[in-house]
Amino acid sequence: MKDGPDLSRIASLVGDPARANMLSALMSGTALTASELALEAGVSLPTASSHLAKLSEGGLVTVASQGRHRYYALAGSEVAAMLEAISGVAASVGPKRVRPGPRDGAMREARICYDHLAGEKGVALFDHLTQKRLLKASGQDAALTAKGRAWFSDFGIDIAALEGRRRPLCRACLDWSVRRSHLAGSLGAAALDRMFALNWARRESGSRVVRFTPKGRAEFERLIRA
Amino acid sequence: MKDGPDLSRIASLVGDPARANMLSALMSGTALTASELALEAGVSLPTASSHLAKLSEGGLVTVASQGRHRYYALAGSEVAAMLEAISGVAASVGPKRVRPGPRDGAMREARICYDHLAGEKGVALFDHLTQKRLLKASGQDAALTAKGRAWFSDFGIDIAALEGRRRPLCRACLDWSVRRSHLAGSLGAAALDRMFALNWARRESGSRVVRFTPKGRAEFERLIRA
């Protein structure tokens, strides 16, 4: 039938285990060097380089040369959304999860999705926002209400500064672990940054896990109960 | 890192051109036989059969034997949503669309997405519903308001009958051609059925295109202007 865009070209890029591992690693939102990605994928440097060339050629990742390093990153939040969608199917038709190890538990509670908070914590925040009518979501689009702007200002986020940019302020991103939405967009990124700044949580190095401090957990609870 | 579910397993299933064509064809929502899918994919019957076995094994399609035919269909709306997400990336990083032929134009205006209406018409309906507060959408989830229930009843849809089933009533599905959401779920399917019953539109055989009649176009306009 040949309708629509070429599915298989994109899908086959994700279809190789080494490349899928690299993309998964890049879901952390941080740009990584070719060596780091090689390690992540468990392949040699030349192999990784070849894969990265394909991903780059295919438009799934971007590359930025900085000195003798080359930093690779996901090409955009659309790519991230696609990866989450595939993860969702993979989880549902699934590999009969043998045993959800402790790492999986932590990932499910809170993790980085590209550059914002995902997992149960992320979904809880999103639910609070929509329920209290601070955020009006419609499909993948979302918009702050007047009350919502005030709420985020109280939280210490300068919304006006974010609105200047090309990137949409609010976005709803579907969560593979919980099957519900969490807040993405520049506001989602800013919210996570703020939590890091407040020392509510910190990133676990070398993974997507976001680990909340006891104090942070309590403060977060208060935030979404208020 | 090996986190989350196995991306590459699912992606590689979509990554073969023959299989991708089959899945695209199944996006029409109708179940198709192995022979039809072989034709669609441009491969021999044995080859198609082998691909279908893989897709079935992988959980992307279901099969129902009926006499000497075996009808294949997408395993669920989750799979359909994933395919749309991949299409979205494919369209955006894109194949530099040479020339959007007439068929592409018709597909963009109105097409079947699994079993509901997609394209500009589908998005227009969804926008109307949320704007008039007939539907409350939050991420991928959506729910009818009281006003919304009345509205759909007026349109001739028995909502109570739909609610009995396991399938969610309302769902927001992201549209690759327009990059916005349209109405999915059992209600989305019922709405499209109703339009067919009212003779507002009919399917173009052998494609996903939904072609509106002049009368149907006018009635549809009135419906979402009211």
Place this chain on the structure above:
DNA sequence: TACATACTTCGACTAATATCAAATGATATT
């Protein structure tokens, strides 16, 4: 200039898989 680090390209090997013809199995029609 010499040397080290980060990465890519080249070349050869290997493994995986898409492909179809022919045979087999299963179901309907006569």
Place this chain on the structure above:
DNA sequence: AATATCATTTGATATTAGTCGAAGTATGTA
């Protein structure tokens, strides 16, 4: 029963694509 249709299985082939060692390029450091 005999025959025709639809589909899967088998087996054999060919192409693709992932893999890494070795060599080459580019950038930073001594």
